Amino acid sequence: MTHGLRTDTQTSYADRRDTWRDVAARYSLLPLRVFLGVTFVYAGLDKLTDSAFMKASGPGSLGDTMHAVRDSSAIPALVDLALKSPVGFGYAIAFGELAVGIGVLVGLLGRLAALGGALISLSLWLTVSWATTPYYFGNDLAYLMAWLPLVLAGTPMFSLDAALRVRRRGAGDYR
Numbered sequence: 001m002t003h004g005l006r007t008d009t010q011t012s013y014a015d016r017r018d019t020w021r022d023v024a025a026r027y028s029l030l031p032l033r034v035f036l037g038v039t040f041v042y043a044g045l046d047k048l049t050d051s052a053f054m055k056a057s058g059p060g061s062l063g064d065t066m067h068a069v070r071d072s073s074a075i076p077a078l079v080d081l082a083l084k085s086p087v088g089f090g091y092a093i094a095f096g097e098l099a100v101g102i103g104v105l106v107g108l109l110g111r112l113a114a115l116g117g118a119l120i121s122l123s124l125w126l127t128v129s130w131a132t133t134p135y136y137f138g139n140d141l142a143y144l145m146a147w148l149p150l151v152l153a154g155t156p157m158f159s160l161d162a163a164l165r166v167r168r169r170g171a172g173d174y175r
Helices: 020-027 031-048 062-072 076-084 087-107 108-127 139-153 160-169
Strands: none
Touching: 031 087, 031 108, 031 139, 062 076, 062 087, 076 087, 076 108, 087 108, 108 139
16 A cells, blocks of 8 residues: 655645545634634623623622632632733733634634634633533633644635735635
């Protein structure tokens, strides 16, 4: 049995005649990208528009949430840092989620945006949902794992990254 080395990795997708498996593989990250992008945009907007969340104390506030999870988190020092300015931390998370979501949706600096999403998910897993048992009931770990393929692959299809890459090369198809 012989194995070949693919040398067509730099050719335009429009010039190739692919099987349905090749096409499916090329577009496989799009549903994940759309889901994570929309979810993070929604989460950021939800935080910014929730008047109770953006308070240092009170029912439903970020401050109360941080106080509640402090002793059960994996990294209490991270929670203590957030408690120094819960409102500022809330705005940082909300704007971070918006930037990540928009970046992944439009495909601008896709790997960097996905890394930002992975870091947000990691920080939430190590603080807010760390004590969730069994662990698979907490969604932050699943989001962290979902970001990793986009960190590795970026946003190669239907993205500003692809359009910029084509523009740098001179011409071609930027799907």
